[in-house]
Amino acid sequence: MIEYGPGLVDPGNLNSAEIIACGTEVLLGQVLNTNAWWLARQLADLGINCYHQTVVGDHPERLRQAIEVALERNDAVVITGGLGPTADDISLAQAARAAGRELTFSESAWQEIVAYFAASGRTPTENNRKQALLPLPCWLIPNHNGTAPGVAFTVDYAGKIRTLILLPGPPNENRPMFTAYVAPFLAEHSAAEFRHIYFHLVGIGEAQTENEIADLVAKSGNPSIATYVSPGEVMIRLTQRRDKSATDAEADMLAPLAAEVRRRLEKYIYEEGNRSLPEVVLAELLKNGRTLGMAESCTGGLISSELVAFPGASRVFLGSVVAYDNSAKEKFLGVAPRVLAEEGAVSETVALQMALGCRERFGSDYALAVTGIAGPEGGTETKPVGLVYIALAGGIEPEGCCEKFIFRGERQRIRSLTATNALALLYRLINCSESYLR
Numbered sequence: 001m002i003e004y005g006p007g008l009v010d011p012g013n014l015n016s017a018e019i020i021a022c023g024t025e026v027l028l029g030q031v032l033n034t035n036a037w038w039l040a041r042q043l044a045d046l047g048i049n050c051y052h053q054t055v056v057g058d059h060p061e062r063l064r065q066a067i068e069v070a071l072e073r074n075d076a077v078v079i080t081g082g083l084g085p086t087a088d089d090i091s092l093a094q095a096a097r098a099a100g101r102e103l104t105f106s107e108s109a110w111q112e113i114v115a116y117f118a119a120s121g122r123t124p125t126e127n128n129r130k131q132a133l134l135p136l137p138c139w140l141i142p143n144h145n146g147t148a149p150g151v152a153f154t155v156d157y158a159g160k161i162r163t164l165i166l167l168p169g170p171p172n173e174n175r176p177m178f179t180a181y182v183a184p185f186l187a188e189h190s191a192a193e194f195r196h197i198y199f200h201l202v203g204i205g206e207a208q209t210e211n212e213i214a215d216l217v218a219k220s221g222n223p224s225i226a227t228y229v230s231p232g233e234v235m236i237r238l239t240q241r242r243d244k245s246a247t248d249a250e251a252d253m254l255a256p257l258a259a260e261v262r263r264r265l266e267k268y269i270y271e272e273g274n275r276s277l278p279e280v281v282l283a284e285l286l287k288n289g290r291t292l293g294m295a296e297s298c299t300g301g302l303i304s305s306e307l308v309a310f311p312g313a314s315r316v317f318l319g320s321v322v323a324y325d326n327s328a329k330e331k332f333l334g335v336a337p338r339v340l341a342e343e344g345a346v347s348e349t350v351a352l353q354m355a356l357g358c359r360e361r362f363g364s365d366y367a368l369a370v371t372g373i374a375g376p377e378g379g380t381e382t383k384p385v386g387l388v389y390i391a392l393a394g395g396i397e398p399e400g401c402c403e404k405f406i407f408r409g410e411r412q413r414i415r416s417l418t419a420t421n422a423l424a425l426l427y428r429l430i431n432c433s434e435s436y437l438r
């Protein structure tokens with residue numbers, strides 16, 4: 001960060017920070033507030049507690065009030081958005097007002113903005129000069145991906161030194177700037193750090209998970225333990241807050257708790273880290289040198305899309321047949337017309353024939369097939385909306401195995417749950433013995 005003006009005060013130890021997202025488009029839900037999600041994780045990893053997050057529209061008075069409240073209860077305030085050249089970009093002006101500062105035009109900062117434009121053959125407009133108005137003294141945070149520089153400055157607020165950090169809103173500017181400049185600054189002034197262990201589970205619900213570890217949750221403090229749920233999955237987070245001056249013995253406080261979680265729930269854990277289920281499945285296929293073909297009906301290519309989102313997919317994923325109509329199931333996967341007529345497209349036999357036909361046509365080691373009723377229409381008393389069959393052929397199941405599910409919820413949730421459970425079945429078959437299959 002570039003220091004502008006003499007008299008900057010050392011921030012001291014930063015134990016807490018509040019995130020304020022500025023922008024009416026965020027407040028109205030027109031733009032997803034991914035900055036707060038991402039920044040909160042970065043702060044946690046840096047050992048800085050984030051107890052509050054606030055979203056404020058482009059209203060000067062309400063923004064100033066939100067900043068003042070945040071300054072009262074936190075060592076630092078991180079504001080995202082509102083640093084552009086237009087009239088509704090008000091973050092820096094209101095942060096300076098809350099801190100009792102005046103904005104002063106900085107010729108040096110302006111020349112950096114001019115240089116940024118010149119590098120791409122452009123010339124700044126007059127309203128870009130607004131971005132060179134700074135609450136001196138301050139640190140200017142370089143922006144290598146946009147015109148709006150970030151700003152950080154300290155203020156004596158009600159007798160306590162507080163730090164204000166302002167970042168641009170676009171994530172492609174916000175995140176590189178934070179990583180390159182703000183994170184090292186905060187790490188230098190954080191007295192603690194958080195250590196995390198994440199367990200990702202499939203095949204078990206949140207209630208059963210919590211029941212298995214209820215005694216661990218009840219007596220947790222530091223380290224803490226918590227569960228989170230997403231469609232078809234459960235995540236367990238273990239977190240230890242550790243002073244940077246802690247001994248090696250204190251650094252290992254997570255190990256016994258993690259070992260106990262593994263002992264109780266090992267059957268359901270597919271990842272200890274941050275990888276998603278599709279990423280883990282793809283990695284297992286690559287590690288074992290196994291290929292996969294896919295036959296999708298109700299998911300319409302969703303599972304294939306999740307797998308090919310990661311590099312290396314072309315080495316193991318041979319292809320997919322989106323056989324939505326019965327004629328496609330017959331023509332491309334070899335499903336018998338008689339079976340479709342007698343048992344219907346959503347049936348165990350059809351799912352198995354889809355998987356076997358897919359494996360034969362692609363010549364893959366594994367073939368995964370799904371068929372179901374995603375709704376909201378198409379259900380009957382005997383075959384309700386949410387009925388799904390997932391079949392898998394290959395490995396220890398050359399003749400195929402099939403699982404039946406009845407999912408609840410709206411259409412997209414049913415499709416998502418189908419994809420998750422299909423990949424979970426494949427993961428179990430790759431890694432586990434027959435006893436692991438239901």
